[in-house]
Amino acid sequence: MGDVDPVLLLATTDETSRDVLGSELRRRYGGDYEVVVCASYEHARAVLEGLRRWGRQVALVIACFGPDDRNGLDFLRRAYSLHPSAKRAVAAIWGDFASTSDVFAAVAHGHAELVLLRPERRRDEEFHGAITDTLDDWHLAQGIGFEAVRMIGEQRDERTHALRDQFGRNHIPVGFHQVGTESANRLLAGLGLKDPELPVLQLAFTNPPTTLVAPTDLEIADAFGLMSPLSPDRVYDVVVVGAGPSGLAAAVYASSEGLSTMVVEQSAVGGQAGTSSLIRNYPGFSRGVSGAHLAFRSFQQAWSFGSEYSFLREVQALGADGELRTVSMSDGSVIRARSVVIATGVDYRRLGVPTLEGLVGRGVFYGAAVAEAPSMAGTEVYVIGGGNSAGQAALHLARYARHVTLLVRGASLAASMSDYLIAQLDATRNVGIRYGTAVLDGREEDGCLAALTLGEQHGGPGGGEEVPAGGLFVLIGSVPRTQWLPVEIERDEAGFVVTGGEGRLPLETSLPGVFAVGDVRAGSIKRVATAVGDGATVIATLHGYLAAHPQTTPTA
CATH class of the missing domain: 3.40.30 (Glutaredoxin)
Structure with missing residues (x-):
């Protein structure tokens, strides 16, 4: 069915809304999607059931909620079970403030992903911008499109x-x-x-x-062919190691303020935040934004200001060349810079279960692994973790898996997860939560994960309950990526980089001219917004350092 257009389905009993929204959808999207408009929710449900039987993809389901249609929210809630991978939107009417609490409650409980205001004029680009962003997220999750x-x-x-x-x-x-x-x-x-x-x-x-x-x-x-060979004579004002939210923010501010900037990233832009399917509490994105989209926009922004990038190269050492800092990479090249910003973030802590470590990539995944979600269709999936990343991963996987179980070490999620995510998990019918539970062992069949042994968090070896499992996603704890740093850089007992203090600039490490931002920094708050704040703040501080240490080595 790959050549058949995905479906955009609109359902409402409100005739005016149906006419306005239907004409807007057909005019803008009729060439690339099959637009289906239903005058009753019974008919709409029957259509969705038929599309599921025929194996048709549904990209977006829109229902209305207002004075003349009070059933749209209930329909969206029920539509999830028929097409869980489809995006769901509730269309409201401008000025119907009496419905606001019901609509926002539906979004908070995960019954809809976004709110659309019914267009009151032609060329309502705010309305269409919301839809195209949502369809872009849907296509990214499906892996559909041009095969570069x-x-x-x-x-x-x-x-x-x-x-x-x-x-x-x-x-x-x-x-x-x-x-x-x-x-x-x-x-x-x-x-x-x-x-x-x-x-x-x-x-x-x-x-x-x-x-x-x-x-x-x-x-x-x-x-x-994205990167030109590094000149050994080139001296950058700043090298940013890591392209997560804090590193990208530092690159945006540094390059926009005229500093020559090189960003080194060994994997992918976005760091751990880049694996989040939907971040709903980042300021300015009321509809939420996927971590991949947020990171990619920051990457493009820094690039447009002149930041240079070196991808898929691991930084192996930090050293000195006179008054300059040097960053040595896995390909043998060395970058020289007047200052360095460490933004390497953290890795998820390993489980330490030998059977499961041998199945990484074959049913066991560290991180949200958004690309693997469609392959979990119809399976029993387990997610380990109690933070926001684990909650977002469970909700995303629930769109594909038959059932998702979140395994939490503690007795509650209240202290580690945002309220809106807890509410969505509770409201999602194919998501369950088990508290005080650990994964003790696993079993494979044909080289892939087939089952897990679950038991009490502090239980000893042996025993436990075996459950079938097609996938295990591990998002527990954090280990800072600091193994490449020299001993001169002070770290706390957990390995996080210590910054500031007597005789140091804010965010500066124990090595002058070397700064640390984001999750790798000791005492940081593990949120995307605070990581971005670190990245912005460090450049203001760094200007002072560069002014106090003018460059004496000529730049090629």
Whole structure:
């Protein structure tokens, strides 16, 4: 059904709203989507049931709620079970303030993702902007579109999973072809490959197309041609290590204020926030925003101001060259700079269960792994964690999995998760929560995760309850990415970088000219907004440092 247009469905008993919204949808989207308009919710439900039987994709379901239609919210709640991957919107009428509390309560409980105000004029771009943003998020989650990169690999392979995740988070359109399928066989034959080492990548956007067989990250980065070779004589004002929210914010402010800026990122833009399917509490985004979209916009913004990037290269050491700082990378290159901003963030803590560690990428995933959600269709999925990232991951996976169980170490979520996420989890019928529960072991079949053994958080080895599981997503704790730093940089007992204090500038580490921002910093608040605030603040501080340490080495 890949060539059949996705469906936009509008349902309302309000004749005026139906006429206005129906004409707007058909005029703007009728060429790319099949727009279906229903005058009753019984008819709309029957249509959704039929579309599910026929395997048709539904991108967006819109229902109304106002003085002449009081049933739209209940319909949206019920529509979830028929097409859980579809976006859901409630259309309200401007000035109907009496309905506001009901509409916002529906959004808070996850019955709708966004609120649309019914257009009162032609060319209502605010209305259409909300819809196109939502459809963009839907397409990104489905992995539908232009295949700039064609990947042939094994679905449950750790390297293939890592590359799909990297490409998706970097907004690189990738088409995945499972080895052994007709499309994969056809591609391999066209490339003249027989039984190659997997995964195989074809970069369709290069001229001629470039073929990479089981490539390393460095080979992929070089093949993309995004980055010019680094000049050993070039001296940057600042090198930002890490392209999460704090690193990208630092790059935006540094480059916009005239500082020559290099950003180094070993994986994908956005950091852990980039894996979040929907961030609803970031200021300025009332409809919420996916972590990937938020990160990509910041990346483009810094790029437009002149920031340079070095992707898929791991920073291995921080040193000095006279009055300059040096950043040594995995490809052997060295970047020289007058200052360094550490924004490497954190990694999720490992489970430490040998059976499960051997199944990473084959049913066990660290992080939200948005790219893997569609492959969980019809399975039992477990998410470990009690923070916002775990809650967002559970809600996103629930759109595809038969049932999602959130495993929480403590007795409550109140202290670790936002209220709006707790409310949505409670309201989602195929999500359950188990408190005081740990994963003790796992079992595989045909090389993939098949079952988990669950038990009490502090229980000893042996015993436990075995449950079938098609996927396990681990989002517990945090380990700072600081292993590459020299001993001169002070860290706390957990490994987070200590900043500020007597004789230091705000956000400056124990090594002059080296600053730390975001989650890697000791005492930081683990929120996207505060990470962005760190990134903005550090550049104001850094200006003072650069003014006090004028450059004496000429720049090439």
